[in-house]
Amino acid sequence: MSERPRQRIDFGLGLDRETGVGLVDPVTFEDLRNVDLTPGRLTARRGLEARTALSLGGLGVTPMTHVVAVHALRAVGQSLFLGYENASRKLQVFSAASTGLNPVYRAEWGILGADAGIPQVMGVESKGVVLLAHSHADLSKRLATQYYTPATGVLAGLTANLDNTTAKAVKFRGVAAHLDYVIGWGFGTDSDADRPEIVRVNLPGEPLTWRPEHYWMAGVRGEPVVAGLALRGTFLVAKENQLYLIRGTSRDTFGIHGPIDEYYGFAGSHLGIVVGGTCFFWSLEGPRATEGAASTDIGFPLDLGGPRPEDLAASGALATGFVNYLPNKQVVEFIFGQRAYVLPLRARKQPTWSYREFGVELRCAGLIFVGSGTAAPAGYPDITTLVKTASTVTVPWDNIAPVVGDETVELWLKVGAGAYAKVRDLAVEAGVTQEETLTSADGITPGTLCKVALRFRRGLSFTAGYTSTNPDDWPVASRASVTTDAGATAPTDLFISDAQIETFGPKSYLSFRFTIGRGEFSLGSLSEVLSTTSATPPTADALPLWSGSSSQTVTDFIGGYLQQPTPSYRWFWVRHKLSDGTPSAVFALAENPVDVSSGWAL
C-alpha cells in the first residue's frame, strides 16, 4: 500500500483572511493569536508582568486610573511615567529609576476638563529636558506644553514669544525630535492659537527657544496635523488623510513638501513608528507603510473590513491606539486596548500578521531598562524597642534585606481605641537602623496606648504578608506598642488674688494677679495662665499669657485691659506643662467670665 500524501503547514506565514478559498495558500492561517512568528515556526508569546504601579500623588492610597506615558530618560538613566486619575481628572508626572521601579511623584501637570477624556501625551527628550505635549485635538481642552528637568525634578510650563509681544504659554498638540531640533505642531501664537496645521521648529540644540518665524504650514489651513516622525533624514508630517515631508537640515534648507500621500494619514497621534527607515502607521483604512513616498497597504491579509474571529478580544478606540516596536522580537504591534495586530519584520516578502489578545487593556509603551528587582519589595522593616515620653513615641527599626533602596516605608499609628492610620511615607535607607518620632501633632497623647506598624511599599505593591490595610494582620516583627508617660497633673484651683488699675494719661488699664492651687509639683515643670474670649477651653498649643515655674503659686500681674464703657469678657485658665512640653488639661477660673473692661472688686 502506497503512502498517503501529506500537506505540510509551515508555521510563521501568518494570517491570510483576505484571499478567497480557491486561491488561499493552505499554509497560511485563518486565525492566529498570541504567537511570535519566525520563519518556519510559531512560538507562544510570553506574558506581561506588573513591574510597578502609580498612585495619586505617589501616596500609595488612590491608584491612578490610567498610565498614559512611559518614557526613558536616557541622558540621566531614569524613566518618566505619566498617570491620570479619573475622579480628580489629575494628570501627574512621576520619575523612577532607570529600571522603572518605584515611581516617585514629581508634579501635577494639570486638571483636565470634565469632557477632555483620557489624555494622550507625547514626549521628547532633548538636551537635559523632556518636552511634554497633551495630544488633544481641541485646543480649548488641551493642557499647556510642559518641560520636565530630570536633574531638578521640576516640571515647568513652556513659554515662547511667538507673536512678538512677550513670552506666553505654548499648547502644542505633539512634539518629536528631528536631527538636533524639536518639532512641535498644532499651535499658532498666543493671539492666534488655534492653528492645527502649523508645524514649528525650535533653535537647534535649544529645546526651550522657539522663534515666531520658524514654522511651516502643512496643507489646508485648519486641517490638523496629527503626528510627526523623523524618517530617513526628513520629517514626516501626518494629518488624518495626508502625509507631508519636511526636507532639509537647517533653516536655510528646510522646506515642506507634499502631500506625498493624498489619501492616507495617521488615524491617531500615537499610531505611527519608524523602524529601519520605514514608517509603519495605522490609517483610517488600516495599516500602511511609507519610506517617504506614497504609502502602501500592508494590512490586506487582515481583511479588516470583513468579519473577524467571533471571540477575538474587543478592540479599543481607533484614535487612542498606539504602535510599538519590540526590538528583541523585531515586531511592530498596533495596540487597541486589549487587541493588537502584530507585524514581524524579519525577512518577509509580504506582510505577515497575527493577533495578540492582552489580558489587560494597554494605553502606551516605552523602551526602558529591565534591570533587576520585582514589583513587590522582598524585605521588611523590623521594629526594635519603642522610646516614649508623655507626648512622643520614637520608632526605631532595622531594614531587613533584601532592600534595594527604592522602597517606601509606611509608618502606621493607632492611638488608644482609635483606628490605624498611615502617618508617614519615608524613604528607606538600606543597611542602617532608621527611626522616626511621632508627636502630639500625630495624635500622641499622655498616658495612652500607642500601636505602631511599619511595612515596605514599592509603587502599589507590598512585601508578601503586608498587603492588608489592617496592620494587625501583618507579621509580628512589623508591629509594636507602648503606653506613653502620664502627663502633667492639672492645677486644682485658680482664683484672682489681686487686681490693680494703672492710669496712663486719660486711659486706665486693669490687670490681675492669680493664685494657683497646684496639685502635684514636678521639677522643671511650668504653670501657664491662658485666656480665651469664649467659654471654649484653649487648645494644647495655645500660647500662654503668663508662664512660670510650677513651684510658684502666685502669678505676676497679668493684663492690662483698657477700661471702657463697652463690656469685654475674658475666660481665664491655668495648666501645667511638663519639662518635655506635655501640657495637662486646663483648669478654669471660678469667676469666669470676667468683665475686664469695668474694674474688679475683690
Add this chain to the structure above:
Amino acid sequence: MSFFLFMTDPAIATAPIALPSDPATDAPLAIFYGQSGGPNIYLADTGARDGGVRFGLIAKSNPLAPGGFGSECVFTGCYVAIRHTMAVTVRLTPFIDGMELTDCRTSIALPAHASPQRQVIEVGWFQNLRDPLDTSVVVARVFPRGAYAQLLIETFTDDGAGGLRPGLETGEFVVETAELEYEVVRETRSAEPVAA
C-alpha cells in the same frame, strides 16, 4: 519639596541596573506597557500571564483542498512537530468542510522539561458513526471525509478545579511544523457513461 530632596531621592539614586548575566538571552532593554483602566506598568515578554490573566495560543490554518473543492478526500490524521519546556495541554481539532469534528479532537498533556524537548505528535482522525436510535452507541469509526480540511491548535492549562481553560505556563512552547495526511478518493463527479 526642595531641590535638595530631589537630588538625594534614594529611589532615584540607589536603584541598580543589573547588567545581563547572559548577553545572549538577557535583554537589558525591554518594552514596558502602561495600563489603561489601571495603575500598572507592565514589563513585556515575561511570564505566562498578562498581569495575572491567562491567555492561550490559537492557530487555525486556512482550508486545504487537496483534490479541489469539487473533490472528496479522506483526512486520516495529522503530525505536529513541537518543541517545548512548558507543561501545557495541546488540543488539536480538525475542521472538515468548515465543520468542527469534536470526535476527532485530541488533547495531549505535555510535561515540563528543564531543557527544550522536540517531539512529534501523531494523531489519527476517526469519526464515530452512531446508532440513530441510541446516539450513545458507536457502530463504526471512519476517517472523516470532505473537500477541505483545517487544523486548529490551542493550548490549555489547569484551571485549578480539575478542568482546563485556555492558557500557557512558564517556559517555551514552539510549533515547528504540521502535516495533514489525506487521500483523494474522488477527484470529481464522474461522468455518466454514454449509452451505445
